[in-house]
């Protein structure tokens with residue numbers, strides 16, 4: 226790992242100030258992506274601004290059916306929240322299947338969505354729920370936030386502070402794990418929200434997480450796994466890699482979507 | 491150089507290191523506690539698992555400066571007064587190790603799992619709990635057996651104490 230300087234931020238303002246004073250620096254949350262990448266010398270930030278000790282961006286708040294999850298909340302806390310499971314079990318299940326227990330104790334929702342790995346789970350969850358991503362300077366819909374492979378709408382120095390969403394009427398998530406990395410080889414999140422049915426797919430798209438309008442229409446008229454049987458999944462925008470080719474992934478997308486609907490609660 | 495202060499296995503300890511020093515290297519090289527191992531470069535094998543503020547973490551992917559101020563338990567901190575921790579004893583009894591390289595991480599993972607879900611563990615939940623730990627020798631079977639036996643033993647201990 227190349228040399229770096231560590232700073233522990235005490236508040237959001239402090240973190241943003243530290244970041245603007247250190248242009249080549251990076252925010253550090255759970256470090257489960259960033260420290261790993263630095264070890265491989267694939268990233269070399271001059272400074273690290275640690276967000277894990279900012280109380281205001283840690284924890285889950287529930288008011289009625291409105292859910293707010295602080296950016297520095299670890300995956301394990303989302304997975305274990307009984308209050309959240311009572312109104313949106315699918316997001317707890319999603320968080321509980323990220324990586325392994327040790328990764329879940331450190332890795333955070335803010336780090337996961339800022340990184341926007343094309344095989345990560347939270348991007349599908351938040352796009353599927355129609356969540357809002359709140360930063361130090363504005364609010365963005367998930368549709369506008371996730372823009373491509375490892376790309377988001379975040380500007381230079383912009384920091385995610387929380388995500389919010391209304392608990393859906395029903396939601397489900399099904400993931401086909403890559404057995405070695407635990408990331409999604411394909412994961413599908415389905416939700417029946419006040420704004421309509423939403424279906425988000427991760428691990429499969431060649432430009433990252435995406436919505437599937439064909440599935441959304443089919444489920445809007447008939448919320449059941451069978452409703453998806455005749456919907457065509459176009460393989461031309463899907464990834465091919467050593468784990469699976471685009472045609473295989475197209476089939477997985479449908480199978481996972483059906484399982485997600487079947488499991489929805 | 492930055493000063494890092496930790497409570498390790500119940501004792502306050504501190505040392506100076508570069509900001510880029512990984513927690514596992516700090517523990518092994520500065521504190522001389524070499525029970526915690528490094529088995530990979532990719533945060534996948536779990537040989538380096540310790541407990542930080544009561545939760546299992548991969549110490550190869552945390553900077554020592556990130557951990558400063560926290561309470562750490564390493565494999566050396568489990569056994570009390572010459573007696574093995576029940577999980578260690580169960581690994582011995584059920585042949586849960588061969589070469590032993592993964593074992594510190596396996597044992598620390600098992601203790602964390604029992605701390606969080608003790609008394610409710612099944613073969614399936616133990617296997618899921620070991621997703622972040624790789625063993626090149628045993629085939630996992632006896633590790634799972636050992637963890638289930640330790641869980642049962644510790645549940646009996648808890649009942650007896652009540």
Ligand SMILES: Cc1cc2nc3c(=O)[nH]c(=O)nc-3n(C[C@H](O)[C@H](O)[C@H](O)COP(=O)(O)OP(=O)(O)OC[C@H]3O[C@@H](n4cnc5c(N)ncnc54)[C@H](O)[C@@H]3O)c2cc1C
Pocket residue numbers: 251252253254255256257258259260261276296297322323324325328331332333334335336337339340342344345346347379383384385386406407408409532533534
């Ligand atoms: C073995 C292993 C298995 C994994 N398996 C999975 C899996 O199955 N599914 C999955 O989804 N993920 C998986 N991950 C990734 C894991 O979920 C990471 O925790 C996550 O991707 C990054 O979150 P973090 O908090 O660790 O972020 P960090 O690593 O600290 O940061 C990641 C990036 O986000 C930036 N960042 C962090 N916080 C903020 C913020 N608040 N605002 C703006 N930018 C920010 C950082 O600067 C950095 O560029 C795995 C990781 C490992 C090591």
Ligand code: FES
Pocket residue numbers: 527528529530531532533534535536537538539548549550551
């Ligand atoms: S050495 Fe930490 S996970 Fe392999």
Ligand code: FES
Pocket residue numbers: 586587588589590591592593624625626627628
């Ligand atoms: S006993 Fe040899 S790696 Fe597990």
